[in-house]
Amino acid sequence: MNDGVAAAQDPRDPLLLDRQVCFPLYAATNLLSRLYGPVLRELGLTYPQYLVMLVLWEKEPQTVGSLGARLYLDSGTLTPLLKRMEAAGLVRRTRDPEDERRVVIELTESGKILRNQAVYVPETLARGRKSEGIDELRDSVRRLVELLAEQTGSKR
Amino acid sequence: MNDGVAAAQDPRDPLLLDRQVCFPLYAATNLLSRLYGPVLRELGLTYPQYLVMLVLWEKEPQTVGSLGARLYLDSGTLTPLLKRMEAAGLVRRTRDPEDERRVVIELTESGKILRNQAVYVPETLARGRKSEGIDELRDSVRRLVELLAEQTGSKR
DNA sequence: AAATTATATATTGCGCACAATATAATTGGA
DNA sequence: TCCAATTATATTGTGCGCAATATATAATTT
Numbered sequence: 001m002n003d004g005v006a007a008a009q010d011p012r013d014p015l016l017l018d019r020q021v022c023f024p025l026y027a028a029t030n031l032l033s034r035l036y037g038p039v040l041r042e043l044g045l046t047y048p049q050y051l052v053m054l055v056l057w058e059k060e061p062q063t064v065g066s067l068g069a070r071l072y073l074d075s076g077t078l079t080p081l082l083k084r085m086e087a088a089g090l091v092r093r094t095r096d097p098e099d100e101r102r103v104v105i106e107l108t109e110s111g112k113i114l115r116n117q118a119v120y121v122p123e124t125l126a127r128g129r130k131s132e133g134i135d136e137l138r139d140s141v142r143r144l145v146e147l148l149a150e151q152t153g154s155k156r
Numbered sequence: 157m158n159d160g161v162a163a164a165q166d167p168r169d170p171l172l173l174d175r176q177v178c179f180p181l182y183a184a185t186n187l188l189s190r191l192y193g194p195v196l197r198e199l200g201l202t203y204p205q206y207l208v209m210l211v212l213w214e215k216e217p218q219t220v221g222s223l224g225a226r227l228y229l230d231s232g233t234l235t236p237l238l239k240r241m242e243a244a245g246l247v248r249r250t251r252d253p254e255d256e257r258r259v260v261i262e263l264t265e266s267g268k269i270l271r272n273q274a275v276y277v278p279e280t281l282a283r284g285r286k287s288e289g290i291d292e293l294r295d296s297v298r299r300l301v302e303l304l305a306e307q308t309g310s311k312r
Numbered sequence: 313a314a315a316t317t318a319t320a321t322a323t324t325g326c327g328c329a330c331a332a333t334a335t336a337a338t339t340g341g342a
Numbered sequence: 343t344c345c346a347a348t349t350a351t352a353t354t355g356t357g358c359g360c361a362a363t364a365t366a367t368a369a370t371t372t
Contacts, residue, residue, distance in 0.1 A: 102319095202327065229330095232351095259352095
């Protein structure tokens with residue numbers, strides 16, 4: 001019986017892929033990153049680097065820690081990423097003289113100027129796509145993020 | 157003027173991090189993967205490997221291509237991942253004699269048995285968390301995924 | 313002030329993701 | 343039948359993302 005099929009297809013089976021919340025989030029993130037990729041490449045940015053730039057364009061300077069708190073990332077991810085951005089001439093990394101443990105990240109002139117090209121990224125990606133209900137979706141996911149962040153004690 | 161601040165804080169600024177849809181998705185995916193990590197490690201699985209197992213537990217055998225179509229991943233990601241799962245004794249990889257281009261993935265006995273432990277994963281992760289509105293969120297993100305998948309012509 | 317503890321970032325090692333490319337098998341004409 | 347185009351997977355190289363650990367500085371305690 002049930003030849004070649006590993007499991008029953010009870011729609012209440014907790015392991016059905018289509019019942020998981022995590023999977024569509026995972027798939028959407030991958031698809032979005034794939035969509036952003038070619039557009040951002042023209043600016044010399046990867047997708048996570050673009051997020052770092054968004055934070056810095058809002059407020060500058062920042063420490064590695066404050067960037068990580070905003071993006072839910074830790075130094076294991078940010079340190080090498082920021083070094084690549086420094087090598088690309090987008091940011092400067094300097095030890096804070098007030099507290100030598102901290103590393104201060106600030107934009108270089110070309111990092112600031114890049115913003116002028118970046119302003120067209122959102123509309124380039126939105127073009128031709130219906131944005132119906134997109135704000136509600138964003139806010140729902142944001143509530144989930146805050147829930148997850150507080151529960152994982154995420155001060156990464 | 158505007159000393160040390162890179163950009164104005166106009167709430168309609170298209171580059172504000174909090175206006176992006178992509179960022180909460182990105183953050184939620186990272187936080188969730190971090191949450192799943194320790195639980196799945198007891199089963200000897202990573203998070204993407206868990207997703208592959210969910211697909212195989214539903215239907216087996218599958219080809220690399222059919223797994224990729226379901227998970228929106230391509231062979232560049234799946235081939236090394238499946239080789240690690242083969243090395244861990246969870247799956248078998250064999251060329252399809254009908255079409256030697258295809259690689260057929262099927263569960264080993266221990267791959268099938270692992271399901272008995274995996275059934276507790278969803279409830280372990282849900283425990284103590286309020287699941288209010290979670291189904292609607294999942295369906296919203298799923299609609300977004302389908303939109304993105306068709307538009308990126310994603311037959312990866 | 314010395315010892316302890318806490319904090320901030322860096323390093324290491326591993327496993328994804330993905331673009332670009334390569335290889336091999338199959339299909340579909342001319 | 344040959345051959346060009348298509349399809350399926352593999353390979354290579356780069357950049358995350360993260361756990362675990364290391365290092366150095368600062369704050370706190372004694």
